[in-house]
Amino acid sequence: MKLINTFATELPWACEPVAPQPLHNARLLHLNHDLLRELGLEGVAEADWLACCGLGQPLATMQPVAQVYAGHQFGGYSPRLGDGRAMLLGEQQAPDGSRWDLHLKGAGKTPFSRFGDGRAVLRSSIREYLASEALHALGIPTTRALVLVGSEEPIYREQVEAGATVLRTAPSHLRFGHFEYFAWSGQGEKIPALIDYALRHHFPDLASGAELFAEVVRRTARLIAKWQAAGFCHGVMNTDNMSLLGLTLDYGPYGFIDAYVPDFVCNHSDPGGRYALDQQPAVGYWNLQKLAQALADQVDGEALAGALAQYEHLLMLHYSELMREKLGLGTWEDQDPALFRELFQLLASQRVDYHLFLRRLGELTLEGGWPAPLLALLPDPALWQGWLTQYRERLVREGSDDNARKGRMDAVNPKYVLRNALAQQVIEAAEGGDMAPFERLFAALRHPYDEQPEYEDLATPAPAWYCGGELSCSS
Numbered sequence: 001m002k003l004i005n006t007f008a009t010e011l012p013w014a015c016e017p018v019a020p021q022p023l024h025n026a027r028l029l030h031l032n033h034d035l036l037r038e039l040g041l042e043g044v045a046e047a048d049w050l051a052c053c054g055l056g057q058p059l060a061t062m063q064p065v066a067q068v069y070a071g072h073q074f075g076g077y078s079p080r081l082g083d084g085r086a087m088l089l090g091e092q093q094a095p096d097g098s099r100w101d102l103h104l105k106g107a108g109k110t111p112f113s114r115f116g117d118g119r120a121v122l123r124s125s126i127r128e129y130l131a132s133e134a135l136h137a138l139g140i141p142t143t144r145a146l147v148l149v150g151s152e153e154p155i156y157r158e159q160v161e162a163g164a165t166v167l168r169t170a171p172s173h174l175r176f177g178h179f180e181y182f183a184w185s186g187q188g189e190k191i192p193a194l195i196d197y198a199l200r201h202h203f204p205d206l207a208s209g210a211e212l213f214a215e216v217v218r219r220t221a222r223l224i225a226k227w228q229a230a231g232f233c234h235g236v237m238n239t240d241n242m243s244l245l246g247l248t249l250d251y252g253p254y255g256f257i258d259a260y261v262p263d264f265v266c267n268h269s270d271p272g273g274r275y276a277l278d279q280q281p282a283v284g285y286w287n288l289q290k291l292a293q294a295l296a297d298q299v300d301g302e303a304l305a306g307a308l309a310q311y312e313h314l315l316m317l318h319y320s321e322l323m324r325e326k327l328g329l330g331t332w333e334d335q336d337p338a339l340f341r342e343l344f345q346l347l348a349s350q351r352v353d354y355h356l357f358l359r360r361l362g363e364l365t366l367e368g369g370w371p372a373p374l375l376a377l378l379p380d381p382a383l384w385q386g387w388l389t390q391y392r393e394r395l396v397r398e399g400s401d402d403n404a405r406k407g408r409m410d411a412v413n414p415k416y417v418l419r420n421a422l423a424q425q426v427i428e429a430a431e432g433g434d435m436a437p438f439e440r441l442f443a444a445l446r447h448p449y450d451e452q453p454e455y456e457d458l459a460t461p462a463p464a465w466y467c468g469g470e471l472s473c474s475s
Contacts, residue, residue, distance in 0.1 A: 003061040003090030015065035021108030023151035026054030030148040039094045054149035062089040066110035069177035071240025082112025106165040125164035128251040134418040134445040140226045142248035143170040176291040177240035183294035210303035217307045219246025224284045225318035231257040233277045235267040258462040260347035260354040328405040353461045362409035365402045414448035421462040
């Protein structure tokens with residue numbers, strides 16, 4: 001492994017050298033072999049992964065650093081955050097020439113840990129590992145997971161839990177908060193260097209800070225449109241958790257909806273619902289405003305305002321297209337928004353499983369009765385007769401073919417979703433030393449649109465007692 005270290009060498013004032021600390025009785029729990037091959041890392045020995053991710057022994061070309069950044073957390077500005085429980089080990093150049101951060105989470109204290117221990121627990125590490133790969137398989141931009149290490153290190157959270165680390169990867173971990181830190185700490189003169197670094201390494205087709213911001217707006221709009229269509233709630237959309245590259249970043253108390261609840265809140269530290277599912281588009285805009293303010297001394301104000309003005313249109317354009325595909329519609333009609341609204345009203349009032357409804361809707365045909373598997377999801381099928389009739393008439397008008405439409409719908413409506421109930425079952429098994437349920441769920445989530453009959457038990461609705469559960473931020 002021959003890593004390069006452009007962030008550490010070109011932006012030394014944006015990071016601090018750190019040393020990973022060993023975990024007690026660390027053990028390798030999982031390697032993402034397919035991703036290792038993609039990055040050209042398949043030749044690294046398991047013992048080396050354990051050494052650098054669990055034993056506090058960086059490999060020869062690793063130059064661990066913790067990055068500094070700030071952020072708006074639940075609306076309030078925190079002037080100095082940074083990597084408090086994570087460190088950038090270096091950057092791997094893949095066979096295709098792309099470059100990927102190797103970012104280790106849970107390896108101990110850094111200069112930015114404040115009062116924390118710099119550790120992560122097995123529970124949160126499994127959740128991040130599964131979620132990042134699940135979103136990738138769904139086609140949602142995200143960081144990825146390479147290595148999972150467990151241990152017998154006691155970590156004190158709401159209760160004592162076992163320590164763990166996750167080695168995650170992404171083309172970059174640049175955040176909105178990097179720019180906020182230097183803008184509001186009296187170091188605005190360093191922002192041009194940050195912009196230049198981002199342009200050279202991650203946006204080589206762009207030529208200016210104005211073009212960079214416009215692209216960040218576009219990527220953020222696309223990302224959040226995909227979250228909304230997938231029923232994914234991030235849970236902690238602070239600006240320090242917003243990726244400059246438009247990636248899903250920093251998995252905490254996230255959740256996929258089970259029953260359709262538009263104001264679903266997955267984070268029990270968010271009683272006001274600031275980061276509820278239906279608030280994510282607005283929060284994305286608010287966060288982009290904060291990034292624009294941080295860039296205001298370096299980028300023309302009209303250019304910033306013009307880019308921001310495109311956000312809502314872009315998000316709705318992407319979201320409408322995604323939902324049109326999910327409903328198997330090959331064309332667009334002016335009355336389609338009303339069809340969508342009525343569908344969402346019914347889903348919400350009936351608390352119908354969002355994912356299974358869309359998957360089973362693909363079984364509907366232009367003639368005959370309604371599909372029995374679909375009706376089985378509906379508490380009161382009679383309430384749905386009007387909408388289903390309108391939907392069928394809409395399909396008839398565009399000359400939809402049953403088999404072709406089902407194929408298209410199955411390709412965008414997952415059968416396998418990372419429900420929190422499934423994740424919890426896997427976590428409990430892993431905490432007891434059994435990784436088999438993890439391996440099984442990981443395998444199913446890698447191909448969410450395929451039938452995979454061997455995993456049929458993982459495609460059932462969440463237990464009624466678990467629907468809408470909120471989770472802790474602790475990791």
